[in-house]
Amino acid sequence: MLGLAAIGLVVLSSVVIGVWGVRAARSTPDFLVASRRIVPGWNAMAIAGEYVSAASVLGLAGLLVKNGVGAMWYAVGFTAGYVLVAALVAGPMRRSGAYTVPDFAEYRLGSLRIRRMCGLVVLVIMLLYLVPQFKAAGAVLELTSGIPYWVGVVGSGLVVSSAITVGGMRSATYVQAFHYLLKLAFVAVPALFLVFLAGPERRGAAVDPIGVDPNWTRPLLDIDNSGHPVLTTLSVLVATTLGAMGLPHVVMRFHTVAGARSARRVAVSVIVLLGLFYLFPIVYGLLGQVVAPNPDESDVVTLLVPGKIAPGTIGTVLTALVAAGAFAAFLSTSSGLLLALAGGLSHDLFGGSLSRLRLGVVLGTGLAVALALPAADVDINVLVGWAFAVAASTFCPLLALGIWWRGLTATGATVGLLIGAGASTGSALTSVFLDLESGVVSILLSQPAIWTVPLAFAAMALASRPGSVSEWADESVLRLHLPVRSGSATPDKSFDSVGGTG
Structure with a gap:
């Protein structure tokens, strides 16, 4: 019960901190982007807290157990993605004046x-990302307290949706920044203590360069012993690195600061926080x-290690700390995902008001919980990997070409999104249903x-006929790259009114 x-x-503590943001969530800009008044330091910690999901706390360790040290490439890709975000996306996206990726489009x-x-693409990505978060929350509660999996999933859904429905982005920012510090402390301190308690023999087995566990002589990722580690590693890196550029809840965060320079500063700070x-x-x-x-316990190996190394009271205390850190990861990530999902359901699809945004949070939570209940036996990182693959195959080319190439047209973007989303989701589903x-x-x-x-890149470029480039293209691309003077207006096609330009 100590874990519970x-x-x-x-x-x-998350509820208490979140109350500070409740009084400010009175309009769509308040709810979605905190009226663009979040300072860079808080924002960087909030993004790191949001990005370090339950899949990172639990799933990455599980992948190392199942697939060896090659799984470290996931962490490299997750962090390296923010290098591209800082270099290519953060500043121009902030200058666009949009709230969400669909707004920008x-x-x-x-x-x-x-x-x-x-x-619609936002909904697909967010659900693929949300389901493993709720699955992780249910698994943590079941392991630490004996609460049935379904009760943990439903209860977690009620907790996180209630907080976001009331407070919006400002509440989420304060809570997520707190969660980053909490996760770092509750995961890092027990980890260092466990390394000390493990003793020379166990430490040696974990880092033995000639041993089979974890076999440092095979540093690439080779899932299911496919025999093609280079191909697997490259594909995972493409998904995790480029997928970070297209994650809707990540992109939304860069609109909560005052300007493009602050957005880039935030992105660079996040790289340091994630690397740590x-x-x-x-x-x-x-x-x-x-x-x-x-391998059957890989999703909860982070929670099992303390008790294995230090049975008794010490192990119980360390497990409780790690469980609290894992649950904080669920809360912070699912908060950002639900905000983006609510934007997709109401703001982007129906030009929604504040009340519809809040209804979108409730509906999105209900859908994610319903999908997580039968997913108890699904590997956390499988679904997260699909989310990154879909984001990399859809929004990454849309943002990269939309920001840096004036020749992108609505037709080209439509064709690329359809092909990218269809190919990535179709391939993933085929791999599940076919026993290959x-x-x-x-x-x-x-x-x-x-x-x-x-x-997807090729489809967008080839389907964008030069003769169909709009007159707005030159001006819109120019405004994405020119600094906006202090006190000047946002672009003509501004989204500071409810519902965008629609």
Whole structure:
């Protein structure tokens, strides 16, 4: 019950902090982007808290247990994605004046149709990302307190949707920044303590360069012993790195600061914060290879390691801390995802008011909970990997070409989004329903980003006929790259009114 008590304290403290933002959520700009008044330091910690999901706290260690040290490439990709975000996306996206990716698409391409199509893609990505968060919350509560999985999932949904429905982005920002610090402390401190307690023999087994656990002589990712580690590693890196550019809840965050320079500063700070955090799930994975090597328990290996190394009171306390950190990861990530999902449901698809945005949070939570209930046996990182692959195959080319190439047209974007979304989701579903032998074909279906991303880029470029480029294209691209003078207006196609330009 100590774990449940620790989780309860996390929830209670999160509610208290979130109350500070409630009084400010009185309009659409307040609810979605906190009226663009979040200072860079808070924003960077909030983004890091939102980005470090339950899949990072639990799933990365599990992947190390199942697939060896090659799984570290996931952490590299998750962090490296923000290098591209800082270099290519953060500043121009902030200058667009949009709230969401669909907002940006309409601003750049002048098409309500493309806005609504992007809204549908947001729903797909967010649900693929939300389901493993609720699955992780249910698994943590079940392991630490004996609460049935379904009760944990439903209860977690009620907690997070209530907080977001009331407070919006400002509440979420304060809570997520707090959660980053909480996760770092509750995951890092036990990790360092466990390394000390493990003793020379276990530490040696975890880092033995000639041993089989974790076998440092095979540093690439080779899922299911496919025999093609280079292909697997490259595809995972393409999905995780380019997918970070297209995650709707990440992009939305850069509109909560005052200007483009602040947005870039935030992105650079996030790289440092993520690089620091991802050191510690790797520690749990390496220790788990030695003390908890059962692949069937990979999703909860982070919670099992403390008890394996330090049975008794010390192990119980450390497990409670890690469980609280994992639950904080669920709360912070699902908060951002639900905000983006609400934007997709109401603001982007139906030009919604504040009341519809709040209804979107409730509906999105209900849908994610309903999908998470039968997903108890699904690997957390499988669904998260699909979310990154879809984002990389849809919004990454849309943003990259929309920001840096004036020739992108609404038709080209439509064709690219359809092909990218269809290819990435279709491949992932095919890999589930077809029992394929491990090999090149199975890799290209289960990790499709290596071919679906260039396919989407090519489709957008080829379907954008030069003669159909709108007169607005030159001006819109120019405004994305020219600094806005202090006190000047946002672009003509501004989204500071409810419902965008629609």
